[in-house]
Amino acid sequence: MAARPSARDAAASLNNSATSAGGDAQNAANLKPIQVKLVLLGEAAVGKSSLVLRFVNNEFQENKEPTIGAAFLTQKCKLDDKIIKYEIWDTAGQERFHSLAPMYYRNAQAAVVVYDITKPASLDKAKSWVKELQRQANPNIVIALVGNKLDLEATARGVPREEAQAYATEAGLLFSEASAKTGDNVMDVFTEIAKKIPLDQLLASRGRAGGAASGSGAAAGGRVDLNAGPGGRNAQPGGCAC
Amino acid sequence: MGPSAIFNHLHTMMWLSGANDQRERLSRPLRDLRDRAFIRPNFKGETNLQMLEQTHFDAIVLGTGLSESIIASSLARAGKTVLHLDRNIFYGDHFACFDLKTFLRVLCVERDETNPFNAAYGDVEVVLRSGSKEEVERLAGIQKRENTANEEPATSEVAQDLPTDDGAVETNGPIQTPTPNSISTILDFLKQNANLVPVFKSLLADPDPSVTIASLDPSDPLLPKYTILAHLLTQSRQFNIDLAPKLLYNRGPLVELLISSGVGKYLEFKALESVYLSWQGKCELVPGSKEDVFSNQSVSLVDKRRLMKFLTFAVEYEAQPEIYQDFATRPFIDFLRDQKLSPRLISFILHAIAFAVDRADSETITTVQGLALTQRHLQSLGRWGKTAFLVALYGAGSELSQAFCRFCAVYGGIYILNFPISTISISEDPDRRFKVVGSDGGEYTSSWLVTSSNYVGNLPQGMNVDMKSTRVLRAMAILDKPIHEDTNLTVTVFPPDSNSNTQGIIAIQQSWDVSACPKEYYILHLHSPSPQATHQDFKAILSSLSLDPLITVFYSQTVQVPSTMWVADHLAFVGSNVVDVDFESAVLDAKAVFERIVPDEEIFGGVVAEEDGE
Numbered sequence: 001m002a003a004r005p006s007a008r009d010a011a012a013s014l015n016n017s018a019t020s021a022g023g024d025a026q027n028a029a030n031l032k033p034i035q036v037k038l039v040l041l042g043e044a045a046v047g048k049s050s051l052v053l054r055f056v057n058n059e060f061q062e063n064k065e066p067t068i069g070a071a072f073l074t075q076k077c078k079l080d081d082k083i084i085k086y087e088i089w090d091t092a093g094q095e096r097f098h099s100l101a102p103m104y105y106r107n108a109q110a111a112v113v114v115y116d117i118t119k120p121a122s123l124d125k126a127k128s129w130v131k132e133l134q135r136q137a138n139p140n141i142v143i144a145l146v147g148n149k150l151d152l153e154a155t156a157r158g159v160p161r162e163e164a165q166a167y168a169t170e171a172g173l174l175f176s177e178a179s180a181k182t183g184d185n186v187m188d189v190f191t192e193i194a195k196k197i198p199l200d201q202l203l204a205s206r207g208r209a210g211g212a213a214s215g216s217g218a219a220a221g222g223r224v225d226l227n228a229g230p231g232g233r234n235a236q237p238g239g240c241a242c
Numbered sequence: 243m244g245p246s247a248i249f250n251h252l253h254t255m256m257w258l259s260g261a262n263d264q265r266e267r268l269s270r271p272l273r274d275l276r277d278r279a280f281i282r283p284n285f286k287g288e289t290n291l292q293m294l295e296q297t298h299f300d301a302i303v304l305g306t307g308l309s310e311s312i313i314a315s316s317l318a319r320a321g322k323t324v325l326h327l328d329r330n331i332f333y334g335d336h337f338a339c340f341d342l343k344t345f346l347r348v349l350c351v352e353r354d355e356t357n358p359f360n361a362a363y364g365d366v367e368v369v370l371r372s373g374s375k376e377e378v379e380r381l382a383g384i385q386k387r388e389n390t391a392n393e394e395p396a397t398s399e400v401a402q403d404l405p406t407d408d409g410a411v412e413t414n415g416p417i418q419t420p421t422p423n424s425i426s427t428i429l430d431f432l433k434q435n436a437n438l439v440p441v442f443k444s445l446l447a448d449p450d451p452s453v454t455i456a457s458l459d460p461s462d463p464l465l466p467k468y469t470i471l472a473h474l475l476t477q478s479r480q481f482n483i484d485l486a487p488k489l490l491y492n493r494g495p496l497v498e499l500l501i502s503s504g505v506g507k508y509l510e511f512k513a514l515e516s517v518y519l520s521w522q523g524k525c526e527l528v529p530g531s532k533e534d535v536f537s538n539q540s541v542s543l544v545d546k547r548r549l550m551k552f553l554t555f556a557v558e559y560e561a562q563p564e565i566y567q568d569f570a571t572r573p574f575i576d577f578l579r580d581q582k583l584s585p586r587l588i589s590f591i592l593h594a595i596a597f598a599v600d601r602a603d604s605e606t607i608t609t610v611q612g613l614a615l616t617q618r619h620l621q622s623l624g625r626w627g628k629t630a631f632l633v634a635l636y637g638a639g640s641e642l643s644q645a646f647c648r649f650c651a652v653y654g655g656i657y658i659l660n661f662p663i664s665t666i667s668i669s670e671d672p673d674r675r676f677k678v679v680g681s682d683g684g685e686y687t688s689s690w691l692v693t694s695s696n697y698v699g700n701l702p703q704g705m706n707v708d709m710k711s712t713r714v715l716r717a718m719a720i721l722d723k724p725i726h727e728d729t730n731l732t733v734t735v736f737p738p739d740s741n742s743n744t745q746g747i748i749a750i751q752q753s754w755d756v757s758a759c760p761k762e763y764y765i766l767h768l769h770s771p772s773p774q775a776t777h778q779d780f781k782a783i784l785s786s787l788s789l790d791p792l793i794t795v796f797y798s799q800t801v802q803v804p805s806t807m808w809v810a811d812h813l814a815f816v817g818s819n820v821v822d823v824d825f826e827s828a829v830l831d832a833k834a835v836f837e838r839i840v841p842d843e844e845i846f847g848g849v850v851a852e853e854d855g856e
Contacts, residue, residue, distance in 0.1 A: 093657075
């Protein structure tokens with residue numbers, strides 16, 4: 001990933017494209033967002049949620065509480081003529097005692113495995129999560145290894161960039177170092193993932209069992225959308241509120 | 243993608259070849275279960291290092307069956323602190339869902355009788371299709387030579403496997419020596435899976451336990467069976483096999499709860515396609531709408547009118563008490579007879595609408611009970627699909643439990659699976675009323691304790707909990723053709739004596755459509771709520787329908803159900819209802835527990851749409 005002149009600019013430009021994506025979608029009726037399930041993994045306190053909050057809301061909270069309160073976050077991202085809607089799943093702390101449910105990985109098209117560049121043990125943990133994903137998740141899953149807390153590079157780096165990069169290359173992962181605190185490289189992680197996801201394949205397989213995320217109503221492969229049915233809670237067409 | 247795919251492949255191969263075997267002294271089934279639950283080999287060490295800083299909770303919940311999971315998530319949602327533990331390393335308890343290997347191992351191999359979960363399973367019998375030479379060659383991946391065109395159907399009579407699972411000499415004509423190539427393919431498979439050989443042996447009830455791979459003769463009559471099993475096992479991970487398959491009523495309280503809580507967003511469902519009823523040896527499609535009733539050719543017009551009149555009344559039966567009050571506490575079947583319904587229509591209402599399939603039930607349920615069951619079914623029609631039911635993808639109870647547990651975690655609930663419990667003690671101190679001690683030494687206290695009946699053995703000595711045991715007999719059959727032509731997701735009800743079965747049986751067919759199995763197969767789950775049911779009841783049905791499953795696994799689930807929910811003021815027991823075809827009782831149990839612990843709130847009350855985080 002080439003370094004950008006300014007991380008803040010990169011963040012801003014991506015946010016712009018994400019904002020304008022909504023407008024484009026309305027202009028081009030056939031341009032429906034492609035839903036992509038993305039799961040977060042990594043040791044506790046490496047900044048998984050902070051990275052996502054930076055990506056989704058472009059904000060950072062110092063001393064954030066351990067994750068509670070959000071089932072998943074969503075963010076749109078525009079790539080060429082396509083709009084990707086990330087549905088980002090946080091572990092909700094269930095990884096801590098190795099009690100993540102199989103459901104968590106199910107049909108995930110992308111995973112961001114996070115470690116803390118100041119803590120070498122967190123990279124080992126990240127590697128074990130990568131192994132789990134490669135064994136248990138969808139075989140075509142796009143995995144990005146992200147070393148967080150790049151802002152602490154000067155004072156506390158514990159994992160040499162080259163070491164993590166070499167591992168990522170060998171294991172076939174996207175790799176970058178980022179800082180949720182400053183925003184450095186955070187947006188890039190998600191755009192690089194978007195570039196690597198086989199979107200056309202995803203569109204084609206939509207609605208098949210074991211395929212992509214669910215569609216609405218009973219249309220997509222006969223799936224029933226509980227909320228879209230009569231008496232459902234938010235029965236608006238398309239089911240997309242954002 | 244290339245390297246990752248190769249890596250994945252290598253890893254799978256390593257696993258298959260048992261390369262990890264030396265790592266730990268966990269028994270093999272446990273290790274596989276652990277693998278499935280994504281628990282890494284050094285799991286135990288890490289738990290010990292990572293003790294929870296918080297040790298007191300408003301509620302500790304034991305077991306991740308559906309009732310417990312709904313309770314845990316509703317409490318967390320209402321702001322209570324929750325610790326949710328399970329001694330197993332998978333979610334779902336008796337509703338768990340496994341790949342084929344794990345399924346077979348849980349039921350057949352290295353049973354840990356000290357774990358009440360395992361102790362609940364018995365009466366295991368495995369029957370494999372006998373298989374022909376063609377099938378052996380096909381499954382071994384060998385192209386048939388052009389000149390072996392003489393057709394030998396790849397079937398064998400199921401009846402040949404009766405009354406005992408043979409393992410004996412094939413009766414399906416002489417098995418000719420397969421080509422050296424196919425033999426070596428099978429032997430290679432077995433060599434790579436040396437750890438499976440004992441499983442194969444026990445599965446096949448081999449009369450000669452001294453047989454080893456090396457001694458396997460190409461003309462071994464068991465070879466076709468090995469081949470079929472070996473072939474299925476190579477696809478193991480494409481199977482999601484429920485221990486206790488379930489359906490959801492379209493307008494039942496569970497579906498409503500999934501919608502109102504938002505938990506349904508984690509789940510995927512399909513509509514059940516059709517319901518069949520076995521009547522005088524034939525399976526008939528059960529009409530799912532008024533139009534279906536009237537377009538049905540085989541029912542007389544008089545009967546159609548009587549049926550419609552009855553169904554119209556039953557939807558809102560409470561409004562017309564004068565019609566049924568004389569029969570209110572008398573058997574439903576007497577009331578139906580009094581309505582001048584024909585025996586066929588009575589069977590239709592009793593078995594395929596009220597789902598009172600057990601012989602005793604169908605004769606004893608009262609009119610009020612029967613009408614309530616009928617009403618529940620009718621109200622669920624016309625919402626999605628052509629039947630009253632939804633089918634969950636990837637397994638019902640297991641997925642639902644996982645979804646509620648995730649929701650609980652999102653609201654701060656803490657999860658520890660694979661947590662063997664050594665003792666539970668009870669004290670007078672209201673702040674630490676219950677103390678749960680794990681066998682790793684971890685101690686947690688709580689003000690409330692909610693537990694599945696699997697943990698009754700951990701209670702203090704002298705504490706009497708009155709338990710009733712319920713046994714359900716089951717069979718899981720993997721088919722290569724559907725039970726009825728062109729069906730995927732379907733239920734067939736076999737009332738007592740309707741076919742060659744003496745006991746009532748419900749058969750749920752799942753398919754690739756709900757990711758239950760690879761595309762070329764179907765999974766037929768048969769179960770009988772009757773305590774008198776035997777394997778023979780299932781075998782008779784499979785045989786009469788000319789189904790020749792590749793493999794059939796018979797087993798029983800025996801679950802303890804407490805006769806009272808609250809065994810102490812703050813201690814609730816919930817049982818796993820493995821008998822019913824639906825989950826409604828789990829929701830009722832969960833609501834009752836929630837209302838006692840959080841009396842002023844509605845379960846999942848105040849949930850708003852913004853929880854998307856959008």
